[in-house]
Amino acid sequence: MSLSKHSAPLCQAPDSEIRSPQIQFPNGTVDCHAHVCGPADQFPYADERIYTPPDATLESYTDLLKQLGVDRAVLVQPSVYGSDNRAMLAALKSAPEKFRGVAVIGDNTSDLELENLHLAGVRGLRCNIVDVADKSAGLPIQYLTTLAKRIAPLGWHLELLMHVNEYPNLANVFDDFPVDLVFGHFGYSHAKHGINDLGFQGMLELMRQKKAWVKMTGPYRICDGDLPYTDMRPFNDAVIAANSHQLIWGSDWPHVMVKKQMPHDADLCDLFGDWVKDQNLRNSILVDNPCILYDFPELS
Numbered sequence: 001m002s003l004s005k006h007s008a009p010l011c012q013a014p015d016s017e018i019r020s021p022q023i024q025f026p027n028g029t030v031d032c033h034a035h036v037c038g039p040a041d042q043f044p045y046a047d048e049r050i051y052t053p054p055d056a057t058l059e060s061y062t063d064l065l066k067q068l069g070v071d072r073a074v075l076v077q078p079s080v081y082g083s084d085n086r087a088m089l090a091a092l093k094s095a096p097e098k099f100r101g102v103a104v105i106g107d108n109t110s111d112l113e114l115e116n117l118h119l120a121g122v123r124g125l126r127c128n129i130v131d132v133a134d135k136s137a138g139l140p141i142q143y144l145t146t147l148a149k150r151i152a153p154l155g156w157h158l159e160l161l162m163h164v165n166e167y168p169n170l171a172n173v174f175d176d177f178p179v180d181l182v183f184g185h186f187g188y189s190h191a192k193h194g195i196n197d198l199g200f201q202g203m204l205e206l207m208r209q210k211k212a213w214v215k216m217t218g219p220y221r222i223c224d225g226d227l228p229y230t231d232m233r234p235f236n237d238a239v240i241a242a243n244s245h246q247l248i249w250g251s252d253w254p255h256v257m258v259k260k261q262m263p264h265d266a267d268l269c270d271l272f273g274d275w276v277k278d279q280n281l282r283n284s285i286l287v288d289n290p291c292i293l294y295d296f297p298e299l300s
Contacts, residue, residue, distance in 0.1 A: 008045075008080075012262050013054040014254040018067060021266040023273035025069045026283050028299050030290035033184065033217045033250025034061060035078040036091045043087035049080040056254035058091045064253060068269055074294055076159070077104040078256065079128050085117070092121040100294040102126045102159050114154060123294045124157040130188065139166075141173060148178040157182050157213070157293065163199075165189040170202030174211065181211060182293070185218040185252075186239065191231035192224075195238045204242040213293060214239050216272065216285065217250040226261045228271055236275045247285045248293060 037045075038055030045052060065073060075088050083106040092099045101122040105114070127144060139162065148158050157180040164170055164187035174181060187203045195201075206212035216239065219232040239247055249272055251265050276282050290296065 008049045008052045010052045011054065011256050012258055014056065015262050015264040017264060019264060019266045020067050020069065021269035021273070023269050025071075025269070026279075026287055027071065028291075029070045029072070029286040030248070030294070030296065031065065031068075031070045031073040031251045031253075032248040032290050032294070033076055033215050034073055034253045035256065036061060036075055036087050037078060037080065037254065037256070038087070043081070043084075043090075045080045046082040046084065048082060051080065051257050053078070053080055053254065053256050058094060061091075061253060064251075064265060068251070068265060070251075071299075072098050072100075072290075072296060074100045074102060074123075074250070074290070076102040077126055079104075080256075082106075083109070085122075089117075089120050096121055097297060100296065104128075111150070114151065118154050118156075122156070124159050124182065125151055126159040126161065128161040130161050130163060139173070145178065152178045155295070159184060161185070161188065163188045163190075164203045165193045165197045165199040168198035168202070170199050171205040172202075174206060177211065180213060180293070181206065182213045182215060182248075184215045185221050186214060186216065186232070186235045188218075188222060189235075190222045191235065195234050200235075200238075204238060207239065207243040207246045210243070210246060213246045213248060213289075215248055215250055218252045218255075219271070220255075220258060220260060220263055221252075227263060227267055228274070233275060240276070240281070244281055244284055245289060248290050249285050 036058050037053040038057055040055055075091055077085055077088050083104045085103045088101050092101050099121060102124040103117055103122045104126050159182040161184045183203055187200055189197055189200045207214060219229040223229050223231040251268060253265060255262060
């Protein structure tokens with residue numbers, strides 16, 4: 001049974017304080033995980049959503065990027081829009097050299113539509129198997145494989161929002177997968193499970209084999225405390241040790257469905273600086289790796 005638009009609770013809005021981080025990001029830095037939501041009167045949210053975000057518009061996000069000193073970004077289709085990618089595509093069209101996209105498609109999406117998404121700047125598909133009303137289906141591996149075979153000719157990847165700790169055989173399941181995988185939020189395994197969890201270790205193995213990328217995003221989503229999220233530091237160090245060339249970073253703006261203290265984006269940037277102090281490693285995670293994964297043009 002789908003949720004009505006009146007039953008999806010309103011989220012916290014992002015912190016609106018105008019403040020820049022102390023860290024100075026390298027030229028060409030990419031925020032690899034952000035969402036554009038709204039304006040709702042122009043891009044209405046799906047009735048089937050499980051939350052309602054305050055409008056988080058392209059204009060607000062562009063202002064934030066300037067504030068943070070970030071040059072480029074990857075806009076990921078949020079679950080509140082289902083497979084209606086219009087808000088994201090409008091944002092990509094506004095600055096095609098600056099933005100790339102990760103879309104969500106429906107079962108009836110044609111190959112021609114996929115090609116048009118590619119022309120618009122989309123470089124991957126997202127499958128959210130966490131923020132859904134019915135979680136009983138589990139990991140739809142056959143569906144994911146079929147989807148991957150369709151996007152492989154485009155050179156796209158498949159981004160998964162999933163709790164890797166729920167799949168102890170993760171490395172075996174994806175051993176012969178047709179495209180690269182991207183795992184959001186450090187694999188979305190709560191800090192209480194620890195870095196020795198079999199599912200998390202499976203993700204690390206996929207990284208070592210260059211079959212998977214990990215987004216260093218949303219530490220506040222998978223630990224109980226507030227900044228500086230000390231319980232998440234071992235996870236940060238573990239993914240770096242596994243394969244730093246398979247890592248990307250993102251703000252996760254506008255931080256939808258955060259039910260604890262809302263983090264300020266400047267503080268999240270500085271947290272990355274505290275956890276990743278080596279300048280060459282920062283350049284790899286913030287600039288080089290995203291350019292490979294998302295096919296960004298070289299900066300002039």
